[in-house]
Amino acid sequence: MTTQTDATLGVPAGPRWPAWWTTWMFLKNRQAIIPKLHDRFGDSFSIKILPGPRTFVIFSDPADVKEIFAADPSQFHAGEGNAILEPVMGSHSLLITDDDEHKRSRKLLMPAFSGPTMKAYRPLVEAIAKAEVDSWDDGDTLVTLDRMNAITLDVILQVVFGVTDEERLAVLRPKVTKMVNIGAGMLLAWSWPNLYRVPPWRGYFKNQQEVDEILFAEIRERREAKDLEGRDDVLSRLLRAGEDDPDVEPLSDREMRDQLVTLLLAGHETTASALSWTLHELGRHPDLMRRATEAAANGDDAFLDACLKEAMRLHPVIDFVARTLQSDQVVAGRHLPEKVTVTPSIMLSHSREANFADAHEYRPDRFLTQGEVAANTWIPFGGGVRRCIGAAFSLMEGAAVLGEVLRRFEVTADQSAPNRLRNITNVPSDKAPLHLRAR
Structure with a gap:
């Protein structure tokens, strides 16, 4: 492999591959190329990604990751780094916006994900999980990812969207499932808008439009609801957000739609995948399975939480974050030009032996030992002011679902599950x- 460097600007070396090939591999099979490039070039290296092509600089050293997360967000744009998601999430999405618009949206959304609010959501999450687990039988073979997706989809529809009417849920489930099923190729519509007119893009975005119509109707109806003050779902909370602060303009219907879709896409299959990997790893480790079932029976969320976190470390569901520079910057001692995208690699950070001893092993106890997991090494939710707003919700949901499963069943896995990049998430x-096996 030949390399290219730019000593003047300080852009690190990277592969001399055609940009179209690098882009396709980055979107389809990062787990195949990123570790190999790390082995070849070290803790920082560059790749070229279309359109442009644009330069991505990958970082994995925790000191570099910390520097990027702590950098001035007005000069390190996370929204611009996520712009490829805009055709689906919308231009007002918390993941797409930067600067003042992002600050305003985050301020309005934060109360709906505060600690006390998590306690209000948990009973409904547990009820949804229990209803699913009640349909399982002793001796069954569980298609884990499908069943976890069913649970987390209903959590989004009922806890976030506030839709509990079974007739409406029956209409929404297949349409939302199709919307979530966004392959890497579908994201190319951001670069080439003409794709909207041809299959399969045309069918995908037609379905998205149908979901949008349902969501806008739900938002309008909810605004007029007489019991809005007494409703605890996220949508109702967002409709009330800002009403006591004259300095903050409430979210419009379009902004509300974009935030709801963002919560759907960022919080549905990601949590389902994390749960699937957790149950898979417990199924391969009988000793840990016994401890987990005891923890579930005793209401010990700490161990269940550690099992979930360790699965998210060993199998990063989202494997990188991105920040696009708005001016020339010195990053990790390198002079990088404006519009370079700096990319902390979650995948490389989580597999780094210097960060995690025996990094290839599933060992939940590392999350129970004080000081074993250092800052800026376990980063599944990103970091800094752009850390995922739903992190606490995801962990609460994960522990609640694990508890419902393991109070009723033990699980075993016959073999190790290979990884696949599906949509924007890594899944078994x-x-x-x-x-x-019923307990």
């Missing part, structure tokens, strides 16, 4: 089949 390619 075989959907992590598990054998159920």
